Amino acid sequence: MTIEEIEKEIIEEFEMFGDDWEAKYEHLIDLGKSLPLIKEEFKTDDRIIKGCQSRVWLNSELKEGIVYFTADADAIITKGMVALMVRVLSEHTPKEIVDAKLNFVDTIGLKEHLSPTRANGLVSMINKMKADALSFS
């Protein structure tokens, strides 16, 4: 699937909840809980992306022209968002990743998490994902 197709899939998944933000957040929390995102050995200090409050770990690998991301976070809502980002961006080419607009975040009503004033490290994570992809290309 292309990045846009995965985004569409996520949008449909969240449309079920309509305006019910509680259900939406419960889903996000479930996403955060369900995914073992990163190997313990990769949860090292040099892989931490420092947000002010919650910590995010990211590991990027290139195999045969395709970028593989694994990641984790210590706050569960952040981890849910991280899970979405990994789902959308992992297993694509560096160029596709760098070009990704990630408009789905706005559409599913979680844009607030991408505000740069947010203390969760998510924006830094996306920047790091794109920077890593760029360095592979």
Next chain:
Amino acid sequence: MKELKNIRDQFPILNQKINGYDLVYFDNGATSQKPLSVIESISDYYKQSNANIHRGVHTLSRTATGLFEKARKTLASHFNVKNDQQIIFTAGTTDSINLVVNGLSKNYLKKGDEIILSSYEHHSNILPWQLWAEENGGKLKVIPLLEDQSLDLSKLESLISSKTKLIAIAHVSNTLGVITDLEKVNSIARKNNIAVLVDGAQSAPHMAVDLTKLNVDFFVCSAHKMYGPTGIGLLYLSEKWLKDLPVSKPGGGTINTVTFEKTEYAENALRFEPGTPHIAGSVGFSAAIDFMNAVGIQTIFDHEHQLVQYAQQKMSEIPEVIIYGKSEHKAGVISFNIKNNHPFDVGTLLDKYGIAVRTGHHCTQPLMQCLNIQGTIRISFAIYNTKEEVDFFIEKLKKVITMLC
């Protein structure tokens, strides 16, 4: 006391919806909201009295000077300080502490000297001392915590050496709300001839502070946590330090005479207030003090104390809640965590219900290290908070716990 409803009416900002819910503002430890009297005093100042102060011959300048100096008197009287020149206007707590450190480093603090701090100091009362220590081979020593997260003052004497010059300590911990036994700290300091700086950022908003009775060397606080505007605060100097603290921030307005060779500085507060001060801020600060006194400081303390007791009781009935700072002796603040959950998640979800709390380390990372945690969720009260708000918070906290756990 004015009826609480009446008090809330004076804070227009409280009357709004956040995410569809009535705003519950429990982040007063970070900054309090401002009553109409404060807001209007500032706009009135700009509408009617604005001019630069001191040495102006024209009428407006004299009016503005009068307001600025009246604010100094209001503060002096509020904190029971006899000589109003002992009240210096600064940009706030952090600025005041820096002014003291930079002044003292000129002659009082010598290479290799030692400063004593407490485990629960705010970064603003650590970093300036740490910077001085790094540059001068100085040393910081730390008063440890007891089991109930109040300070273990029985250890204080053992931290003192012949090189100890000053104890810099919070009156109330911004993270835990625990009140420091300043009488004890001060009597030990006096006995050993050590200066004391009290960080009153979190005490001045909640309780009566009598600086004559406290008899410390330095006391600092910020107007914005006391219903006043941002950008202004105070530094209280004892009579001795009003004479002896060297100028470290020179500039216009601080002098008696200047030649290119030599400057004679003013003997009074102006010596420490270079440049055009925050005149409108001083007017707002003064109005905030008037507001607090109109309500009654004891009334404020009692009201907030009741809210703390009530909330703490309700919270301790929730098995997932861990409360920090169990000491009975507390002012206005509760810090807690939800077992196995990150404070950020709890804060994010409470915000969705319109409840403003603070999460994280609260600028007290060394305290977080002592407690071996990443951060906490902190609720902090002001006079306008109500029992109903606490009930709503408890209800939503329970809901958040079921969402997260």
